[in-house]
Amino acid sequence: MQEHKPLPPKAAERFLCWFLKTELLEEVLGDLEEKFYHTLHKKSLVTAKLSYWYQVARYLRPFALKTFWSKHSNQFSMYSHNLKIAYRHIGRNKTSFVINLSSLVLGISCALLIYLWTMDELGVDKFHEHNDRLVQVLQNDETPNGIITEAYTQGILAKTLIEEVPQVEKAVSVVPYEWFEGEKLLVSGGKDKIFSARNQFAQQDYFKLFSFDFIHGSAEQALETPGQVVITRRLAEKLYGSHDVVGRSLEWIHDEYGGLYNVSGVLHDLPVHSTQQFDAVFHYDVFLEENDDLTGWSNSSPYTYALLTPGARVDELNASLQGFLENKLKRPGQRLFAQTFADRYLYGRYESGQVDGGRIAYVKLFSMIAVLILLVACINFMNMTTAEATKRIKEIGIKKAIGVHRKSLMAQYIVESMLITFIATLIALSLVYFLLPAFNVLTGKNILFSLDPTLLLSIFSILLVTGFVAGAYPALYLSGFSPIKALKGKIDKSNTAQPARRVLVIFQFTISTLMLVFMVVISQQIQFIQAKNLGYDKENLVWFTAGVPAGDDKTEGLSEIHLESLLQALKSTPGVVNASNFAHHMVGEFGTTTGVKWPGKNPDKGMLFVGISAGYDFINTVNIEVKEGRPYARSFKTDHEKIIFNEAAIEAMGLQDPLGKVITLWGDKREIIGVTKDFHVDALYEEIQPTFIKLDTDEFAPHIMVKLEAGQETQAIDRIERVFKQFFAAGMPFEFKFLDDNLQQLYAQEIKMGTLSKYAAGVAALISGLGLFGFANFTVNRRIKEIGIRKVFGATQGNVVYLLLLDFTKLVLIALAVALPAAFLIAKDWLNEFAFRVSLDGWIFLGTGLTVIVFSWAAVGLQTTQAALLNPAESLKDE
Amino acid sequence: MKETRLGEFEEVILLLVGILGDEAYAFKLSEEFESQTKRSVSIGAVHSTLNRLSEKGFLTSEMGGASPERGGRRKRIYKITALGERILSEARDFRVSLWSQYPGFAGG
Incomplete structure (x- = not known):
């Protein structure tokens, strides 16, 4: 006899004993064991064991199963009794049943809907493969109004992080579409096929950090050289009518970044759960070439994303970032910190440099x-x-x-x-x-x-x-x-x-x-x-962005003369009350600067000003009330050297009789020619800031604001579209927005x-x-x-x-x-x-x-x- | 009334019970089925059919002897009843009568 005779698997036997009718147990166990040794004789032990399991599983048949729920058992009859009583009870008390049921239905539906919504909110930006290691580096700026947290960071930050910070495995600089601040970006896939697109710049590793799926091309090959571009399926189909377009050329019509690019990858349409939404990704070097001030540490433009090394934690990275920027800049006031990328959607509010809730x-x-x-x-x-x-x-x-x-x-x-x-x-x-x-x-x-x-x-x-x-x-x-x-x-x-x-x-x-x-x-x-007087009249204001001028040379850009003749044409259009060009439409869009100096200013104390750049007639078009002085006018040839402030600014600067006083903006002397009443430029979360309006009549203020006559908006817009088609290249889409809708979006x-x-x-x-x-x-x-x-x-x-x-x-x-x-x-x-x-x-x-x-x-x-x-x-x- | 018709698998199992005689128990039957038909079958499937045939009254069974390779457990030996034999021969006669009406094979 052998010492260790192999035995059928114990677990399988136990399982069989659990479900098999007791009276069948002896014969079945016997049969299966015979089968086991029979198989073992011919094949390996593993096969025999597996076959035993198989045979056991094949005994899961009605005739062989134990009766677990005997109809005569006490439990079963009690449960059926309880159900019967419940049913009869319901029948006897229909009113209370209906009340119970309908309140539970309402309650549960409500809870379910909220649950679905919550899950959806929690799922935003969590689909990336390296989700747990993805961070975004943000910047805290000390300003006179307190610490402001912003996402824009230095142009060489990503590169430096990889070289100098041990917790960073990869990092990329990304110039998001938002950086263009509403400027219309136009791409073309051939003659007359011009569409506006959301373009962004990114370094090659972008697609290795973020998991956007490629249909054609791959994360490894895309964006290898500055001449390449990656587009989404939707844009590819708009431009070329199909999505298999790797190798085709795409033209970006732009005075700085314009030119022909080679499509090196096509992405599936971006998931709705992505906060990063774009149509095309260009190479970051294209951007750097035009913005050579970004090779230092003093200017900020791109977003910086980093991939932590496996095992590294965000707080470790934050410890490494302590004093990082101060060292580079050789002065205090700016600090970096990292936040898990996926957290930004829910925890996107910052208070004095710290994360302070948000959508959560x-x-x-x-x-x-x-x-x-x-x-x-x-x-x-x-x-x-x-x-x-x-x-x-x-x-x-x-x-x-x-x-x-x-x-x-x-x-x-x-x-x-x-x-x-x-x-x-x-x-x-x-x-x-x-x-x-x-x-x-x-x-x-x-x-x-x-x-x-x-x-x-x-x-x-x-x-x-x-x-x-x-x-x-x-x-x-x-x-x-x-x-x-x-x-x-x-x-x-x-x-x-x-x-x-x-x-x-x-x-x-x-x-x-x-x-x-x-x-x-x-x-x-x-x-x-919605009813609050914003300091201007938001009704019947429509705005759109000037396109590429009609004519052969598309890259020349918008000239001042062209802009002026467009404005004149618009003004003579029936149904249009007034028109002006602008850079900031004031609904959450404006510039800020500390570069204002005035006589009597305390040189140690900075003050943050809101700056609005706009053309002639802007103040009249949006109906901002002028308290003293006059708005900009064409008849004065030197208005480009003047400035207009709001009341809050005059008060903050402490100027008496402001008209005629001279201040300095970014080093240039400017005479104050007007003071307006206060108006809002931001959501009503914020107080009214000291604000100036600066005259810009060239392509720096490329949007057009049109005040329509009440009652005939639709006809007027049709006519404006005709003017638009006259002035701009064929195929340019005319996309307009009511300013009121922008306001609604803000809230x-x-x-x-x-x-x-x-x-x-x-x-x-x-x-x-x-x-x-x-x-x-x-x-x-x-x-x-x-x-x-x-x-x-x-x-x-x-x-x-x-x-x-x-x-x-x-x-x-x-x-x-x-x-x-x-x-x-x-x-x-x-x-x-x-x-x-x-x-x-x-x-x-x-x-x-x-x-x-x-x-x-x-x-x-x-x-x-x-x-x-x-x-x-x-x-x-x-x- | 119990169903008294035979399915193909049932018929084969019933015949095998007759062929194996004293050795007609679930494991042997499944082995014999596999070697005769070259089709694999689980012991559970055979057991279930044996059970059904017994319920229809075509088979009887009793516990037989134990053997060491079964871990000393007894086996259930099946035997064809008179009713089972009659059903089998009816099934055969039916087939033969069908074959005899088939012109292409009439002589064969």
């Missing part, structure tokens, strides 16, 4: 709202179930008397609530499915509804948690009855759940009131922003949040209302005899209504007392972000409070009136 605040806020709404829906369930407990006391008493454990009673109620939650989840899922397109429009997202494992898992956990939370309280409460009291029906008198139910109702109304106030404040603020986030919070508050209020309706229904039913007796003794209908309403109103009043002060604090905190904000008037709170009270009356009114109208003979006859 909204993500957290809405997650909280989702949980609260779900909780409010669960409370409805708890309330309705415990309220109806009185009707089920006998059932519980009998069950307990015949020896049912408390545990299985609890299981029964949990099963019941799970059942309802399950039905609610199914309805909510289909609701979400149909609402998703509208939700996408509302949130500006592109969320797809696919039941992937994560979503299923989270739906399942929402279901379990909701079912449990909703069922736990009734289960604990109902199962705790003593059987004797229950059978005698004495529970009613010592109704311990009554105060708890009241607390729950108060809690519900507190949450709804909080949300309502917050919603009102947000929409007030949004209205305030897009707030407007979206405002709309979302409206819906959320509406749903919360609706659910609470449903809850109160159900609660009233129950209370009134219980007191029907009392009301009957009161009426017999002479109470009027008014007395009865008053009695009942008072009861509910007390609850609502307590909720208001809790909610309103809390809401005040939260709203105040939110509004603090804005430099210009609505005042938190008392009427907002008063109004919301009154609305909530009236709403609650509406919810309980029906039953109350019915009860008061009921003939006492009806209610008292059967005792």
